[in-house]
Amino acid sequence: MNAIAPLAAQLKARFRSGSGRAVLWSFAAAVAARLGHLVLAVLLARQLGPTSYGTFTFATGIAMLAGQMSSLGWPILMNRLMPGLLKDRNWSRLKGLRNAGDAVVIISSLVVAAFLYGLGTALSELENGFKLAALLTVPLALTLLRRQQLAAMGRAAIGLMFDQGFGAIVLVIIILLWGAVTVEAAIVQYACATGIGIVITTILFRRGLPRELASVRPSYELRVWAAMALPMIIGQSAKLLMHKIDILMLAPLSDLHEVGLYGAAFRVTYLLSFPQVVLMSVFTPLFSQAFTNRNIKGVRRILKWSLLFACVTTVPAAAAILLVPELVMGGVFGPEFREAAPTLAVLTVAQLAGTIAIPYSAVLMMGGRERAFGAWNFGALGANILLCFLLIPAYGALGAAYATLVSALFLMIGQILLSRPLLSLPRQA
Structure with missing residues (x-):
């Protein structure tokens, strides 16, 4: 019992703290997200059958990997730098980091999406899968960026829910309300739902930033930031x-x-x-x-x-x-x-x-x-x-x-x- 007491006291204090409550909310968001994905998988598998569901799985898997890799480590960089910039009230660098993050992720994910589309044109057997993956790459990359930005501001549960669960839950609702769906329609609807989530999280992220950002000029350190971000994605x-x-x-x-x-x-x-x-x-x-x-x-x-x-x-x-x-x-x-x-x-x-x-x-x-x-x-x-x-x-x-x-x-x-x-x-x- 003596060995258990210190750990129990630490856990109790952790869950009573603000960070502990954030973890509990993150846990709830993770539960909702994974259940949403499971229900979506069941509905699509039953409607589409193994082959068409395989196309959906292949397209979403490629898009998730492409979205994370094309972000070049900038979402993780946000989680690393933003808390310090907020604490130091360094508004100009914070504004520059925010703007640069959006620009880098959008441009790089567009390039990767174009590559996937071209790959689909070249590989006829997997053409549909690669082209559908190209449609999802940019929304998933931006969703990952918003998730890490919200986490850096102490709102990890919101970012987690929109990163993993929102699109799946919306697509589940669409299927339940309107019935049968093709794999192409499912990917398009998933991309649109993810896009809506990006708009919502962007509004929440921007409103959560200090008002002082509106009146300062952004300061950019692109070489330094890129040098910090790239090893992070290589490590992952x-x-x-x-x-x-x-x-x-x-x-x-x-x-x-x-x-x-x-x-x-x-x-x-x-x-x-x-x-x-x-x-x-x-x-x-x-x-x-x-x-x-x-x-x-x-x-x-x-x-x-x-x-x-x-x-x-x-x-x-x-x-x-x-x-x-x-x-x-x-x-x-x-x-x-x-x-x-x-x-x-x-x-x-x-x-x-x-x-x-x-x-x-x-x-x-x-x-x-x-x-x-x-x-x-x-x-x-x-x-x-x-x-x-x-x-x-x-x-x-x-x-x-x-x-x-x-x-x-x-x-x-x-x-x-x-x-x-x-x-x-x-x-x-």
């Missing part, structure tokens, strides 16, 4: 590709039917990890504080409770899925998706491994081993790509699932081993 590139490489490789190495089966199965398992992802926004600062104080016992105690929470929130649901994967796929998405039951089972185990790895990721990042963490991520990405080349042509969606499982286990084991030196008590203790 392995993680971004890891989440989407299966979809990227399934379509050209197999077909869109397999993409639809894989996308539906993955959407179910996507729900397993979100409690841990959200709660780590509370535990990660605690890890940082414990490392700063060289309190290794505290780090180990926080890790223990993080892992316990991961098991409590994930293992029962995963066990239920593993018992009846055919019932889940057929009952939720329709009889055409029953063949994806083995894929669902493999992805469920992969998600379990990923959930266990999340606390160790925080330990590595807060403990100063982010370079080793990044290198291991790139190694896992390389293994994933190699396995996709080997397994997808023969096994389709199931092959992609096995590639994901192996890379997830590789990441989990590697992060556990890399964390061991940080968790070792000093000899004098």
